[in-house]
Amino acid sequence: MDPVPIPTPHINAIGAATPDHDIHEAFIGWAGEQLSDPREQAVFSRMVERSGIDHRWSVLPRGANGGSPVSPEGFYAQGMPPTSARMQHYAQAAPELALKAVGNLPETLDPASISHLVVASCTGFTAPGLDQLVARKLGLSGAVERVLVGFMGCYGAVTALRTAYHIVRSEPEARVLVIATELSTLHLQPEDSLEPLLAMLLFGDGAAAAIVSADAQGLAIDGQFAATLPDSEALIQWHVGDTGFAMHLSGEVPGRLGDALAQSDLRSAICNGAGLDGIDSWAVHGGGRSILDAVEKGLDIGPDALNHSRTILREKGNMSSATLMFALQRVMQGPPVDNGIAIAFGPGLAAEGFRYSSA
Structure with missing residues (x-):
């Protein structure tokens, strides 16, 4: 009896969405006021100019007279809201933004066609979970398997x-809806030192949705890889506190990533033992300009290789897990790809990704 062939999974389509409230300039003004040291103020201003970010979008409502979350009557106007208030907003806004991304898929989603739902989010907790909230609002069957x-x-x-x-x-007939939704702007923190304010400068809100199936259209995905850098667990940390989730993002991260990507063992894992010369597309998580610079230098790739990632960073900032899917969407809208690499970085310090090609 002949063995059953294993199908090649494909990302068939991607839809993406951001809110319509641009909070980037308002944050810059607020953050500058938190710093009392003139030297740190000057450094912060220079880093703003070098950030490569023009806009970041937030689900938080506009304050008085259309103001930002830090303006009078804004979400943060009366001090730092407790985590409970932030999670209440997450439970309402996260499903709405996720549904907006699903609505932006190239073709209208048929709820009856979805067999599985996989949802990623690190900026909120609620029960029933975001997976169940989205499934109910989309009208998915109660029999849909969720992760x-x-x-x-x-x-x-x-x-x-x-x-x-x-x-x-494992299930060739499966049709999986994948959603990444992040509301980073719910987690503004009362800081008066440079490093945490520079970390908060990066993040915005966004959501992306993808259809993954065995249908040979879109991007074929294969060649999964993962690597955790030794002695790096303190470089990126994310703590649940009384006033939201507090992130620690060390200034050492770009350098450590760049050094790791220059090593032959990690390069071999990323490229499946082949060289980088044959890679004709990159979908890289735009964690920040310094991260993208480190990737470009560490892998010794051309100055235009990360254009998709730099464009997304400029227009939307770092949307945590959703960011990579925005980059993959731009890849799918461009010319055919023979050998592409998708890669993202996060706590660990870890690098995770896969290879892709056009169907």
Whole structure:
């Protein structure tokens, strides 16, 4: 008896969405006021200019007279809200933004066609979970199998897509809806020192949805890889506190990533033992300009290789796990790809990704 062939999973389509409230400039003004040291103020201003970010979008409502979350009557106007208030907003806004991303898929979603739902998010907790809230609002069958990827940070979309990949390989008829939704702007923190304010400067809100199946259209995904850097667990941390989730993002991260990517063992894992010369497409998580610079230098790739990632960073900031799917969407809208690499970075310090090609 001939063995049953294992299907090749494909990302058939991606839809993406951001809110319509641009909070980037308002944050810059607020953050500058938190710093009392003139030297730190000057450094912060320079880093703003060098950030490569023009806009970041928030689900938080506009304050008085259309103001920002830090303006009078804004979400943060009366001090730092407790975690409970932030999670209440997450439970309402996260499903809405996720549904907006699903609505932006190239073709209208048929709820009856979905067999599995995989949702990634690290910026909120609620029960029933975001997976169940989205499933109900989409009208998915109660029999749909669900997975919730929580608190994995910026590489959460890789884990979600990898989960869909394994589902399709084991169930060739499966049609998996993958969603990454992040509301980072719910977690503004009362800080008066430079490093945490520079970390908060990066993040915005966004959501992306993808259909993964054995249908040979879109991007074929294969060649999963994962690597955790030794002695790096203190470099990125995400703590649940009384006033939201507090992130620690060390300034050492870009340098450590760049050094790791320059090593032959990690390069070999990323390229499946082949060289980088044959790679014709990159979908890299735009964690920040310094991260993208480190990737470009560490892998010794051309100055235009990360254009998709730099464009997303400029227009939307770092949307945590959703960011990589925005990059993959731009890849799918471009010319055919023979050998592409998707990669994201997050707590661990870890690098996770996969290879892709056009169907």
